[in-house]
Amino acid sequence: MSAVSLLGEIADVGRDRVRGGYSRHLFDPAERELREWFTEQARRRGLDVETDRNGNLWAWLGEPGPNAFVTGSHLDSVPGGGAFDGPLGVVSALDAVTALEKPNRPVAVIAFAEEEGGRFGVPCLGSQLLTGAIDPARALALRDPDGVTFAEVTAQAGLEPGRDDEALGRIGTFLELHVEQGRGLVDLGSPLAVGSTVIAHGRWRFTFTGQGNHAGATRITDRHDPMLPAAAVVAAARRLASKVEGARATVGRLVPKPGGTNVIASTVDLWLDARVPSDDRVRPLVDEIAEAASRAAAEEGCEVKISEESYSRTATFDTGLREQLRDLLGGAPELPTGAGHDAAILAAHVPAGMLYVRNPTGVSHAPEEFAEDDDVERGARALADVLRHLST
Ligand code: GLV
Numbered sequence: 243m244s245a246v247s248l249l250g251e252i253a254d255v256g257r258d259r260v261r262g263g264y265s266r267h268l269f270d271p272a273e274r275e276l277r278e279w280f281t282e283q284a285r286r287r288g289l290d291v292e293t294d295r296n297g298n299l300w301a302w303l304g305e306p307g308p309n310a311f312v313t314g315s316h317l318d319s320v321p322g323g324g325a326f327d328g329p330l331g332v333v334s335a336l337d338a339v340t341a342l343e344k345p346n347r348p349v350a351v352i353a354f355a356e357e358e359g360g361r362f363g364v365p366c367l368g369s370q371l372l373t374g375a376i377d378p379a380r381a382l383a384l385r386d387p388d389g390v391t392f393a394e395v396t397a398q399a400g401l402e403p404g405r406d407d408e409a410l411g412r413i414g415t416f417l418e419l420h421v422e423q424g425r426g427l428v429d430l431g432s433p434l435a436v437g438s439t440v441i442a443h444g445r446w447r448f449t450f451t452g453q454g455n456h457a458g459a460t461r462i463t464d465r466h467d468p469m470l471p472a473a474a475v476v477a478a479a480r481r482l483a484s485k486v487e488g489a490r491a492t493v494g495r496l497v498p499k500p501g502g503t504n505v506i507a508s509t510v511d512l513w514l515d516a517r518v519p520s521d522d523r524v525r526p527l528v529d530e531i532a533e534a535a536s537r538a539a540a541e542e543g544c545e546v547k548i549s550e551e552s553y554s555r556t557a558t559f560d561t562g563l564r565e566q567l568r569d570l571l572g573g574a575p576e577l578p579t580g581a582g583h584d585a586a587i588l589a590a591h592v593p594a595g596m597l598y599v600r601n602p603t604g605v606s607h608a609p610e611e612f613a614e615d616d617d618v619e620r621g622a623r624a625l626a627d628v629l630r631h632l633s634t
Pocket residue numbers: 357358365580581582583
């Protein structure tokens with residue numbers, strides 16, 4: 243079954259009628275359905291499926307062992323995400339493995355857990371736990387928007403999150419195929435590219451506290467409205483990021499509480515996503531935005547607390563693997579990206595690389611994310627070629 247038809251099989255799973263697109267979050271009904279679907283598809287291909295201590299799914303061709311060629315991506319999504327971010331790499335990996343004959347090293351398809359941080363807020367949680375990039379105690383204390391902890395959810399699933407040296411030690415090469423998330427390949431006029439770097443990025447939570455009050459009865463001069471400094475952060479993020487070469491800063495999530503039209507909020511939580519191509523520019527940019535937040539909070543008589551929820555340094559994919567990929571793909575271009583990936587987390591530990599498939603809309607993390615069928619099949623064929631060359 244082709245990558246296109248595999249994607250078609252899951253086209254209705256987790257469709258979000260409110261936001262549009264897909265919402266598939268760790269262990270929600272849609273994500274569970276995808277786990278079962280993945281397991282079934284893997285079994286049909288003669289692969290043995292295991293779930294590691296962090297909830298990542300591994301489908302092994304033959305015996306699990308060292309120096310394995312591991313390929314895959316993730317099945318979860320952002321809220322209201324596209325059909326390709328994650329699943330494209332998983333279905334392409336399943337397709338590629340199906341065509342493989344007599345590999346000379348172990349081969350596995352992987353689906354990482356909670357790549358988007360859509361439920362617990364920290365991206366690449368499955369790969370960060372696996373590699374020890376996040377302290378398990380910190381991960382276990384994370385809460386979803388309903389207040390349920392990662393500790394509760396993983397205990398219920400029979401998982402014991404933590405660094406997994408045995409699983410990590412088996413990976414000899416990791417390759418993730420992914421839909422391109424910007425206009426890089428459209429501009430290059432190429433269907434495929436080899437990943438070069440993932441820029442440094444992180445997430446920061448700002449909590450503003452003011453005085454909840456009546457929207458009609460409270461004089462403007464008497465207000466301590468936390469929405470004012472929150473709005474200042476939104477504007478400062480754009481203004482300050484536009485002064486730093488290649489920087490991006492975004493507030494995509496902002497929660498005023500209690501959340502009534504005729505109620506001045508008592509608190510506002512907002513999350514800042516900041517990314518800069520140079521490691522030593524990210525935190526200074528966030529510091530400047532934080533200063534703007536403190537000034538605006540003081541002006542309105544509000545308090546602000548800021549905490550770093552995640553941070554990943556610039557990741558550079560393995561140069562030897564990149565060269566092999568470019569050769570095998572007939573001189574495909576290389577592309578840096580501002581999007582985070584599990585491959586970038588793994589790159590600090592094992593030879594890791596990425597292949598990108600052209601996205602004609604240039605839109606991602608939104609329903610308009612797209613890849614033409616021909617390009618999907620090109621990507622899957624390229625992955626199969628690479629897999630054959632590097633494992634037979
Ligand atoms: C993951 O998709 C990210 O870069 O946010």
